[in-house]
Amino acid sequence: MADWLEGLDLEPNDRPRAGPSFVERARHAPDDDYPIADDFGRPNLLGAVEEEEETPFQQLTRHWMNERQAPDILPGQEMLLGRILDHVRKQSDDVQLLRADPDSSEDEHFRIMLVQTEIERVKFVVRSYIRTRLYKIEKYARWISTTAEVHEKLSKAELDHARRYARLTEYHFNQSVLQSLPPQQRSLEDDMAFMPPMIPEPDKLRPVFVHARQECPPVRLPDGTSIAMEKGRISLTPYYIVEQLLLRGEVELV
Amino acid sequence: MALPPPLRTSVTPAELELIACEQLVDIIPLVAMERTAFISGAYGPLRPPAKCKVPIWMATNLKLKKKCHIVPPDWLNVDFLQDRLTRETSQPEFSELPFRFAEVAKVILDVASDDISNPEKVRSLLQDIREARQAKSRDGVSKLDHSELSLPNLCAMEINEIRPFFVRSMGVLTQLVRQPDPGRMDQME
Numbered sequence: 001m002a003d004w005l006e007g008l009d010l011e012p013n014d015r016p017r018a019g020p021s022f023v024e025r026a027r028h029a030p031d032d033d034y035p036i037a038d039d040f041g042r043p044n045l046l047g048a049v050e051e052e053e054e055t056p057f058q059q060l061t062r063h064w065m066n067e068r069q070a071p072d073i074l075p076g077q078e079m080l081l082g083r084i085l086d087h088v089r090k091q092s093d094d095v096q097l098l099r100a101d102p103d104s105s106e107d108e109h110f111r112i113m114l115v116q117t118e119i120e121r122v123k124f125v126v127r128s129y130i131r132t133r134l135y136k137i138e139k140y141a142r143w144i145s146t147t148a149e150v151h152e153k154l155s156k157a158e159l160d161h162a163r164r165y166a167r168l169t170e171y172h173f174n175q176s177v178l179q180s181l182p183p184q185q186r187s188l189e190d191d192m193a194f195m196p197p198m199i200p201e202p203d204k205l206r207p208v209f210v211h212a213r214q215e216c217p218p219v220r221l222p223d224g225t226s227i228a229m230e231k232g233r234i235s236l237t238p239y240y241i242v243e244q245l246l247l248r249g250e251v252e253l254v
Numbered sequence: 255m256a257l258p259p260p261l262r263t264s265v266t267p268a269e270l271e272l273i274a275c276e277q278l279v280d281i282i283p284l285v286a287m288e289r290t291a292f293i294s295g296a297y298g299p300l301r302p303p304a305k306c307k308v309p310i311w312m313a314t315n316l317k318l319k320k321k322c323h324i325v326p327p328d329w330l331n332v333d334f335l336q337d338r339l340t341r342e343t344s345q346p347e348f349s350e351l352p353f354r355f356a357e358v359a360k361v362i363l364d365v366a367s368d369d370i371s372n373p374e375k376v377r378s379l380l381q382d383i384r385e386a387r388q389a390k391s392r393d394g395v396s397k398l399d400h401s402e403l404s405l406p407n408l409c410a411m412e413i414n415e416i417r418p419f420f421v422r423s424m425g426v427l428t429q430l431v432r433q434p435d436p437g438r439m440d441q442m443e
Contacts (some may be wrong), residue, residue: 057294059274068265087293110321111290114312118292121311128269133255202384205432209405209413209422221401222428234413236403236420238428254413 056083057122062252064129069209069253070246071239072202073136073144073152077129084126091119134159141166142188142199204240211254216245264417267357270410274357275311280325283316310358314365324366327352332357332372335379342386348407356384356411391416400427 054062063077070203074128095112098104102113137144137158144150151159170188178186190198216229219241229235229251245251260266276294283300290298297308305325305408308316316322327333329352352358359380367373391412397403398420405413 052313055294058276065265065273068261084293091293107285107287108390110285111287114315115290115292116314117311120292122293124272131256132300135262138256205425205428207421207428209417222431223401225401227402227404234405236398236424237299237401238424241402254410 019057027170056080056087057125060084060123060129064125064132066246066253067129067132067136071206071208072243073133073140073150073153074205075247076133076158078155081126081129084122088119088122088126091115093185095119134161135203136202137162138165140200140202141169143201146199204243207236208242209254210235210242210246210251212245213250214250216250219245263421265282265414267411267414270414271357271361273334274354274410275314275361276309277354277358277361278307279310279313279327279358280305281308281316281322282325283322290390310361314361317365317369324362324369326362326370327358328368328389329355330362330370330376332375332379334377335383339379339383339386342383342417348387348390348405350407351383351409354410356380356409367429387412391398395420395423398427400424400431 006243059080060077063074063080067074073238095115098108098112101108137154142161144154144159145166154162173188174186188198210229211230212229212233215231218226218228219237220226221241222238227235229245234254235242242251246253268293282305283302285300286302287298287300289296294309296307297312300306300322313322313324317324329338338349338351359376363370363373363377363380370376391405391408394403394405394416403424
């Protein structure tokens with residue numbers, strides 16, 4: 001877990017597997033030392049979000065909730081995570097500096113305490129976000145390592161972990177049980193009728209609660225009709241129906 | 255385990271509260287503080303007795319140290335909630351309430367009930383509204399099918415409450431109507 005975090009943490013700019021949405025984000029992301037209320041034009045990214053611009057932390061919270069609710073693994077927000085972690089580090093450094101100052105008044109201590117409280121809140125969301133991804137990566141490790149389309153959604157560290165994890169479990173199964181079985185029963189990829197597949201895959205049929213953040217193009221439902229996802233609409237619908245809208249950030253999962 | 259089993263299928267109320275506490279609320283500070291940069295934005299300066307907008311988590315923190323009064327949001331008072339309750343019980347649809355009203359109301363009532371006029375009445379109204387809405391969402395099960403269910407004005411906490419049952423029910427309905435996979439059919443023959 002520790003070096004997992006570190007991997008993400010230290011390589012915010014190392015993005016060899018940048019997917020399209022990721023590149024898009026990178027292009028529109030402001031520089032590191034962004035001002036607090038950053039009102040950069042990010043038209044494709046956020047479009048018409050409420051009236052106010054989303055702060056990076058609000059974006060992370062949204063991605064965190066999406067990741068928690070979505071059955072599939074979503075594109076990793078490495079860039080955003082990098083910015084937030086940089087900011088956390090900067091705030092922590094400032095706190096350290098202020099605390100070291102013997103002249104700081106009662107009033108200062110009180111501000112420091114508030115800043116620290118916030119740092120802990122942000123860290124909680126960051127951790128929970130990463131843990132959610134880690135859970136999915138381990139659950140679907142074998143599917144991920146054999147499915148090329150998923151690779152672009154993962155960071156390098158995540159993909160390495162998925163591959164290593166898949167290799168380890170396979171090795172373990174072989175060593176502990178499979179090698180003692182008759183050869184025709186050793187496979188880890190049996191496809192039996194009426195049985196769930198041996199390589200678990202995300203269940204995109206699973207329904208999710210979705211909230212439209214803006215006017216969305218109509219979507220086609222499984223029963224053949226189509227509905228307009230107008231702004232503010234909350235629906236319960238299978239995940240694959242809204243997958244594209246979610247990847248474009250037009251809807252969020254709630 | 256990366257994610258403990260109880261967190262895998264749903265979000266916890268505590269996590270929803272954490273999200274809701276990022277919302278801004280007016281406070282009347284009792285201490286002065288310079289404008290300070292936080293990760294979510296810059297807040298302040300606090301100059302008693304001028305009102306100031308800060309996130310709810312900060313307001314509760316200050317309130318617990320008796321360093322401010324919280325100005326409850328417009329909707330957190332007897333008149334407004336009474337009106338909503340009347341609508342809720344007389345009309346079939348859900349009435350419009352802030353998306354995270356349950357979390358915000360709980361936090362503010364917990365730490366700052368002395369800043370709300372008639373907190374007992376507010377609590378009981380919230381409870382009545384909750385029950386009226388719960389009955390409606392249970393009725394919603396009958397409208398459930400395999401493709402889509404629209405839930406206008408449903409709030410975060412309510413969605414979280416019905417999530418496990420609704421998701422599972424719709425999953426079953428989806429399985430019932432699923433077209434047989436041709437590959438599988440061949441195999442079976």
